[in-house]
Each structure stands twice: as structure tokens, then as C-alpha cells.
Amino acid sequence: MKILRRKILKKVQRELPWINHILSDEKVAGDLNPSAPNLEIHLRDGSPCLICRGSRMLCGKTRCPAVTKLYSFLRVKNLVNSEKILGSSPPGVFVGRIGYPYVYAGPLVPPVLGDTSLFDTPEKWVGKTIEEIIDFRTGLIRGKFLVNVKKPLSNERFLDRTLEIALSRDSVNTEVLFKRKPSGSFLFDDEVQPMGPSAPLLKIEVENPKVDHRIEKAHGDSDLRAEEAILDLYKGEVPVSRIQRAFSAGAFGLKRQRRLVPTRWSITAVDSSISRRLIEDEVKDKPVISEYRVYSFNYLGNRFVILAMPSKWRYEWIEAWHPGTLWNPQGGGIAMGSDWESYQGRTTYASLGGCYYAVRLAVAEALSRERRQAGVVAMREIHPSFITPLGVWINRECVREALKQEGEKFDTLNEALTYVSSKFSINIDEWIKNSALLKDALYQERITKYLH
Numbered sequence: 120m121k122i123l124r125r126k127i128l129k130k131v132q133r134e135l136p137w138i139n140h141i142l143s144d145e146k147v148a149g150d151l152n153p154s155a156p157n158l159e160i161h162l163r164d165g166s167p168c169l170i171c172r173g174s175r176m177l178c179g180k181t182r183c184p185a186v187t188k189l190y191s192f193l194r195v196k197n198l199v200n201s202e203k204i205l206g207s208s209p210p211g212v213f214v215g216r217i218g219y220p221y222v223y224a225g226p227l228v229p230p231v232l233g234d235t236s237l238f239d240t241p242e243k244w245v246g247k248t249i250e251e252i253i254d255f256r257t258g259l260i261r262g263k264f265l266v267n268v269k270k271p272l273s274n275e276r277f278l279d280r281t282l283e284i285a286l287s288r289d290s291v292n293t294e295v296l297f298k299r300k301p302s303g304s305f306l307f308d309d310e311v312q313p314m315g316p317s318a319p320l321l322k323i324e325v326e327n328p329k330v331d332h333r334i335e336k337a338h339g340d341s342d343l344r345a346e347e348a349i350l351d352l353y354k355g356e357v358p359v360s361r362i363q364r365a366f367s368a369g370a371f372g373l374k375r376q377r378r379l380v381p382t383r384w385s386i387t388a389v390d391s392s393i394s395r396r397l398i399e400d401e402v403k404d405k406p407v408i409s410e411y412r413v414y415s416f417n418y419l420g421n422r423f424v425i426l427a428m429p430s431k432w433r434y435e436w437i438e439a440w441h442p443g444t445l446w447n448p449q450g451g452g453i454a455m456g457s458d459w460e461s462y463q464g465r466t467t468y469a470s471l472g473g474c475y476y477a478v479r480l481a482v483a484e485a486l487s488r489e490r491r492q493a494g495v496v497a498m499r500e501i502h503p504s505f506i507t508p509l510g511v512w513i514n515r516e517c518v519r520e521a522l523k524q525e526g527e528k529f530d531t532l533n534e535a536l537t538y539v540s541s542k543f544s545i546n547i548d549e550w551i552k553n554s555a556l557l558k559d560a561l562y563q564e565r566i567t568k569y570l571h
Contacts, residue, residue, distance in 0.1 A: 150476070208290065210285065212224070212225065213225065215381060221265055227261055227262075241312060241510065259314050262317070262319075285364050287331065288331040288332075294323070345376075346396075359515075387511075403432050405490050412526045413427075416524075418517050418520075420501065420503070423497070427495050433556055434494075435458070435554060437496065477511040498543075499514065
């Protein structure tokens with residue numbers, strides 16, 4: 120197993136060069152290993168959308184039809200009629216991935232002055248309407264400059280200003296001059312929060328940013344590995360979204376290894392790294408819970424249910440998309456996808472992408488707080504009223520909300536599943552059919568059965 124993990128570490132460092140400076144941990148490398156020959160994915164209608172999610176173009180089209188259709192729900196227009204903006208960055212930055220290692224990066228600036236921190240703090244979004252979230256996200260204008268992530272200082276003029284924004288504690292007054300007016304196209308993605316129009320930068324000025332001294336300290340320590348910086352900041356109660364932002368801007372790591380990380384990957388890498396360390400260090404050696412528990416939370420057409428079972432650590436994430444939803448647009452039935460890990464962890468990247476790791480972080484946090492371990496099946500049912508991808512934050516924050524509540528307790532798995540069934544419109548048999556952990560718990564005989 121150790122030799123296998125070392126091979127995976129070398130392979131992932133080669134295939135994912137933008138995050139190889141945090142992959143000294145072999146188990147984190149296994150988590151993010153993109154070579155997955157056996158995807159635990161089940162699609163009843165055969166649609167590739169649930170795996171693709173608008174990013175892999177598995178349908179062969181150059182643009183995602185589901186996301187393109189979404190634009191009809193929105194009034195697409197130029198938010199800026201000038202090549203110049205003066206506004207307060209939340210703070211926010213974005214690093215693209217297309218064309219790696221030459222990618223577009225830069226600040227997110229709304230044409231608004233004042234406290235705009237809510238625009239880029241998903242930890243505070245639960246309870247907002249979908250219109251509110253779209254409004255303040257599409258108001259963020261993306262200034263962008265081309266940079267070689269392997270040699271970020273080659274564009275030092277823009278990079279320094281962007282890094283100042285990424286390290287900031289509060290909203291930062293920012294003046295940007297574009298080469299042309301920002302375009303009217305928006306960015307919608309299942310991993311990353313929505314964003315507004317963009318344009319190439321000509322000039323950027325930042326007014327007296329107030330740095331988060333915890334992040335500044337990690338940035339100033341060029342002997343501290345990125346994964347240790349991430350964990351130290353998390354334990355210092357720095358919000359995950361703020362850690363992800365600074366990590367994406369290349370703020371952490373050994374001096375010669377620092378580089379920008381595409382925002383999509385920075386989100387998953389931080390969720391994966393923190394959750395894996397919590398599981399290994401603060402969950403696996405703790406006592407097993409003594410009963411079955413069910414937690415639930417509903418938000419924006421999404422129903423979340425988390426089942427915790429009395430067993431050693433195991434984890435599974437299942438999604439069910441109703442017909443007419445974004446990733447099941449033409450389906451005649453429910454499209455369900457699942458992925459899971461055993462006590463030993465993963466050796467391939469989860470087929471369901473960043474949401475798997477975002478939810479795993481929320482689950483690991485809850486068990487760590489209680490100083491217990493369990494087998495956990497987290498489930499999400501998506502209804503057509505959920506009209507747009509908002510990023511993986513919605514999974515992390517909704518499961519966090521569910522696990523803050525008391526939850527219902529049961530003596531048997533069948534009683535717990537009966538209660539789970541009452542929370543969903545999809546029959547419980549469908550969830551069991553698509554779940555490796557539920558089938559194992561229901562049908563796999565245990566040796567303890569014969570030890571009475």
C-alpha cells in the first residue's frame with residue numbers, strides 16, 4: 120500500500136503540476152489523483168451531464184447546452200459602460216485554468232464602494248435567495264492578465280496588486296483600467312461561484328489594504344509547506360473561502376515552489392487537504408457513535424440528508440437530479456451519481472468532483488467536534504427550482520447547517536432509513552441501489568453476528 124501511494128504521489132505531481140507543491144502527503148495525492156478507471160457513477164438515463172457538469176464537454180459540443188440555456192433566465196447586459204472602474208473588491212481574485220501554464224488571473228471588483236465582503240464570503244450565503252446570490256456575484260467584474268503560473272513574477276506588476284487583495288481582511292478600494300469595456304458574458308460553474316463580465320487589465324491601483332495578519336504570517340514564512348499553512352490557518356479559524364483565495368493567488372508554500380493555482384483546483388485542494396487531516400488526526404482514533412443518526416436541511420430546491428451509522432470511518436456522497444434540472448435537462452427519470460471511500464481512503468479523484476470533498480470537510484468537522492467516528496452517507500436531492508450552478512460551497516455550507524442541528528436518533532438502520540425516506544420524494548430503494556455503503560450495511564453479514 121505504501122509503495123502504491125508513493126507511485127500515486129509521483130503520478131499526481133506530474134499530472135497536476137499546479138498543485139504539486141502541496142502534495143507531499145501521499146493520502147492527499149490519492150484523493151486528487153485524476154486517473155479513475157472505475158468511476159462509481161450510475162446514470163439511469165445515460166446522460167453524461169452529471170459527470171461533465173459543463174466543464175469536460177463530454178457531449179462533444181463547444182459550449183455546455185445546459186449552462187447556455189440558463190442565460191435565458193438572466194438579463195445579460197454590460198454592467199460597466201466604461202474602461203475604468205472604482206470599486207471595493209470583497210476582496211476577491213480569480214485564477215483561470217484554460218491554457219495552463221499560461222492562464223488569466225486577476226481581481227474581482229464590483230462598481231460599488233463600501234463593505235462588499237458578502238459578495239465573496241459563501242459561509243454567509245445560506246438563507247439568501249438565488250436572485251440575491253446571482254445579483255451580487257454577477258456584479259463582480261473580472262480584471263484579468265496573462266501569467267505563467269510557473270514564473271508568476273514575470274508579470275509582477277499585476278501579480279503584486281492581486282496578491283495584496285487576496286491577503287486582505289476587509290473590502291479593498293480598487294481602481295482598475297481595462298484595455299476595453301468588460302464583456303457581457305457571465306461565468307457559471309458547478310465548482311466555482313458565479314462571476315460577472317471580464318476584460319484585460321491595463322492598470323490596477325489598490326488603496327491601503329488591511330491584511331489578515333494570520334494569512335500574512337503564513338505568506339511570509341517561505342519555509343512552511345503549503346499544506347501545513349492551510350491547516351494552521353484553518354485551526355486558527357480563518358474561513359475556508361479566505362484560505363482558498365490566498366492559496367489560489369500563490370501565497371503559500373516553500374519559496375521556490377510558489378505558484379498560482381486555478382481557482383477551481385484551489386477550492387478542491389483546500390477542502391481535500393483539511394478534511395483528510397481531520398479524518399486521520401481527529402476522527403479515526405475516536406470511539407464509534409452508538410446509534411444511527413439522521414440530519415436534514417433544505418435550501419433553494421435542494422434537500423440534504425445525512426445518515427451517520429455506528430461503524431468505523433467510511434463516507435459516501437450521493438446526488439439525485441430530477442428531470443428538468445441543470446445536469447439532467449432531458450432525462451426521463453432521476454439521474455443519480457455516487458462515490459465513496461473506505462477507512463483506508465481514496466486512490467482516485469472522486470467522480471462527482473469538488474462537491475464530494477466540500478461535503479467531506481463538513482462531515483469531518485462535525486465528527487471532530489464531537490470526538491467520534493462513524494460511517495456517513497450524505498445525500499442530496501435536487502429539484503427543478505434549483506436553476507443555476509452556484510459552486511460547491513452550497514454543499515459544504517448546507518451540510519454544515521444540517522450537522523449543527525440535533526438530528527434524529529434510531530436504534531436500527533431500518534428505522535433510520537424509514538425516516539430518511541420521509542425526507543425525500545425519491546423512493547428509498549433508489550438511494551440504496553445507488554449506494555455502496557447502504558448495500559454493504561444492509562446485506563453484508565458481519566462476523567459479530569455469531570459472537571453472542
